[in-house]
Amino acid sequence: MNMNWLLTHSPALLIAIPLLAAFLTPLIDRLSKRARNVLVLIVLITVEVVMIVLAWDVFTGNTHIYTMGASNPTATIPVQAAIPIRIVLEVDGLSAFMGLISATVSLAAGLYSLAFVRRETGQGRYYTLLLLMLVGMLGMEFTGDLFNLFVFLEILSIASAALIAYRFYRGDAVEGAFKYFVISSLGALMVLFAIGLLYGQYDLLNMAALAKVMKYTMLDKIALVLFIAAFAMKCGAIPMHMWVPDSYTVAPASITAMLVVASQVSLYALFRICFSLYGLTLDVTTVGIIIISLGLLSMFVGVTMALPQKDIKRLMSYHAISQTGYMLLGVGVGLYLIGKPEFSTYGMAAMEGGIFHIFNHALYKGLLFLTAGAIFYKVKTRNLNEMRGLAHSMKFTAIFFMIGAFAIAGIPPFNGFASKLLIYESVYCVSPILSIIAMLVSIITLASFVKVFHSAFMGPPMRNTKEGEVPKSMLIGMVILTVGIILFGLFPGWVVDHIVHPAAQALADQAAYIQAVIGG
Amino acid sequence: MIYNIPFIVVVLLIIVGLATVVFKRNLIKIVIGITIIESGVNLFLITLGYRENSVAPIYTFAPSTKMVLPVPQALTLTSIVIGVAVMALMLSFAIRIYQHYGTLDSRKIRRLRE
Numbered sequence: 001m002n003m004n005w006l007l008t009h010s011p012a013l014l015i016a017i018p019l020l021a022a023f024l025t026p027l028i029d030r031l032s033k034r035a036r037n038v039l040v041l042i043v044l045i046t047v048e049v050v051m052i053v054l055a056w057d058v059f060t061g062n063t064h065i066y067t068m069g070a071s072n073p074t075a076t077i078p079v080q081a082a083i084p085i086r087i088v089l090e091v092d093g094l095s096a097f098m099g100l101i102s103a104t105v106s107l108a109a110g111l112y113s114l115a116f117v118r119r120e121t122g123q124g125r126y127y128t129l130l131l132l133m134l135v136g137m138l139g140m141e142f143t144g145d146l147f148n149l150f151v152f153l154e155i156l157s158i159a160s161a162a163l164i165a166y167r168f169y170r171g172d173a174v175e176g177a178f179k180y181f182v183i184s185s186l187g188a189l190m191v192l193f194a195i196g197l198l199y200g201q202y203d204l205l206n207m208a209a210l211a212k213v214m215k216y217t218m219l220d221k222i223a224l225v226l227f228i229a230a231f232a233m234k235c236g237a238i239p240m241h242m243w244v245p246d247s248y249t250v251a252p253a254s255i256t257a258m259l260v261v262a263s264q265v266s267l268y269a270l271f272r273i274c275f276s277l278y279g280l281t282l283d284v285t286t287v288g289i290i291i292i293s294l295g296l297l298s299m300f301v302g303v304t305m306a307l308p309q310k311d312i313k314r315l316m317s318y319h320a321i322s323q324t325g326y327m328l329l330g331v332g333v334g335l336y337l338i339g340k341p342e343f344s345t346y347g348m349a350a351m352e353g354g355i356f357h358i359f360n361h362a363l364y365k366g367l368l369f370l371t372a373g374a375i376f377y378k379v380k381t382r383n384l385n386e387m388r389g390l391a392h393s394m395k396f397t398a399i400f401f402m403i404g405a406f407a408i409a410g411i412p413p414f415n416g417f418a419s420k421l422l423i424y425e426s427v428y429c430v431s432p433i434l435s436i437i438a439m440l441v442s443i444i445t446l447a448s449f450v451k452v453f454h455s456a457f458m459g460p461p462m463r464n465t466k467e468g469e470v471p472k473s474m475l476i477g478m479v480i481l482t483v484g485i486i487l488f489g490l491f492p493g494w495v496v497d498h499i500v501h502p503a504a505q506a507l508a509d510q511a512a513y514i515q516a517v518i519g520g
Numbered sequence: 521m522i523y524n525i526p527f528i529v530v531v532l533l534i535i536v537g538l539a540t541v542v543f544k545r546n547l548i549k550i551v552i553g554i555t556i557i558e559s560g561v562n563l564f565l566i567t568l569g570y571r572e573n574s575v576a577p578i579y580t581f582a583p584s585t586k587m588v589l590p591v592p593q594a595l596t597l598t599s600i601v602i603g604v605a606v607m608a609l610m611l612s613f614a615i616r617i618y619q620h621y622g623t624l625d626s627r628k629i630r631r632l633r634e
Contacts, residue, residue, distance in 0.1 A: 178613040
């Protein structure tokens with residue numbers, strides 16, 4: 001059991017360990033609650049450590065391939081066959097990047113949950129579903145097989161829907177979960193139909209093998225439309241956003257932080273389909289413009305709808321929609337320019353900005369939702385008008401909230417500034433208007449969070465609440481994300497060079513993606 | 521022409537299902553709509569693998585004639601299993617919603633919109 005063995009098998013292990021642990025959890029839950037918590041924590045920490053080891057190796061230039069069920073995991077094409085027929089996991093820069101996000105936020109959410117759901121019933125099922133969510137996310141990120149993508153997508157949506165309805169004794173939780181689940185199932189069925197269209201033409205399910213023979217016929221265009229619509233719906237881009245505020249608001253705060261990452265995994269799938277599956281065969285200008293306009297709409301409409309909200313989590317959910325717009329804008333500009341000479345100058349920078357923003361968003365939005373959960377834990381309301389002066393008793397939460405709010409508004413030296421600056425600079429070269437809208441949205445975001453900070457934390461203390469800070473495990477969960485925000489904000493250059501650039505490169509270089517599986 | 525009939529049925533099923541999801545107000549009917557779309561997609565996958573005058577894809581003792589494609593059948597089977605899970609969870613949400621609001625009409629269930 002040496003380092004090499006671990007590295008070779010890590011893509012499969014990262015999915016298998018949480019999956020097995022998920023089904024072990026309810027069993028251990030019967031014996032001892034403490035043992036169950038320890039098991040969940042050990043699994044989450046193991047996944048994080050293995051993910052860091054794997055990501056480190058991937059970022060230095062090795063794409064990891066793992067063929068399920070083959071005697072040699074790197075042999076993607078069986079001896080008697082001409083095409084890859086087994087399920088292949090392909091971990092390139094972007095997969096590893098997204099895997100890091102999922103593992104980190106899951107660890108923070110898991111730690112936070114220890115105290116946060118302590119008073120609820122059915123915790124065994126809660127942790128089972130939390131681990132299944134992690135499985136779904138990692139599976140979607142690692143898989144190189146379209147049908148496998150669909151299966152993990154469904155695992156992710158079923159687990160998320162059940163967790164959104166975790167506080168089922170409140171009617172609104174079930175209502176939000178139902179909305180989320182209708183949208184998710186529709187999206188998943190669209191994806192399955194598109195997979196069928198592609199399979200009917202090429203007899204292939206492997207993404208790399210499909211990308212190699214892609215002809216961009218009429219049916220491929222229909223499949224592309226279905227993919228884009230389904231994944232844009234699942235990541236909450238504006239015309240299909242109505243489920244986001246409803247489900248983010250009612251889910252437990254730790255799950256909302258995970259849901260933010262889950263929507264970004266859908267964003268990842270969208271980018272993967274556009275860049276790695278279709279790549280240069282598609283009409284990059286048109287599709288690029290469509291994604292850019294989705295991004296602009298989400299940014300602007302999201303933030304304007306956030307302004308009048310009174311519910312703290314609902315307000316943050318609209319900001320989540322608005323921030324998703326930045327990622328769509330950055331990567332959309334990259335898609336718009338790919339294959340053109342400008343790509344190497346500012347197209348790449350736009351993509352790096354968009355992809356860097358995914359990580360930053362997961363960190364600060366996760367942190368903000370966790371602080372909202374901490375407030376809910378103490379004052380039992382999400383209504384901003386019913387809370388005030390919380391900074392008197394919850395000093396740490398107030399500090400974390402400030403850090404998160406500064407990061408989301410793009411104020412240096414926090415991480416949001418680094419990625420937003422990259423996006424401003426590069427999209428300015430395409431059209432100054434894009435940049436102006438992006439900056440305007442940032443300013444409105446800051447205004448809205450100043451309002452929240454003022455009404456929740458400032459003023460005289462509330463009389464009827466218990467004194468004191470939230471429990472330690474919740475604070476530790478928030479600290480993990482805060483440390484990430486500060487580190488990424490202080491050393492953006494290093495992060496962009498060593499983590500974000502390999503991810504953007506993996507997305508832009510379709511030939512390398514195909515070659516890693518097919519060879520030659 | 522005769523071989524296109526399954527595809528026409530697929531399109532019809534999906535349209536009927538979508539219309540149900542969009543226009544019906546009863547939550548149970550929305551669940552039914554999703555199930556109809558799912559049947560349409562499953563039928564589509566199965567039809568893709570069909571070959572005329574062929575046998576089931578079981579290699580042992582198979583006569584040396586054409587076989588239908590086994591992969592779409594495996595996909596459909598997986599999709600059916602997932603569909604059952606989806607339907608079960610949705611219906612249990614509907615039960616909970618009925619317990620809380622005393623109705624399944626989506627126009628009357630609007631606690632979240634304030």
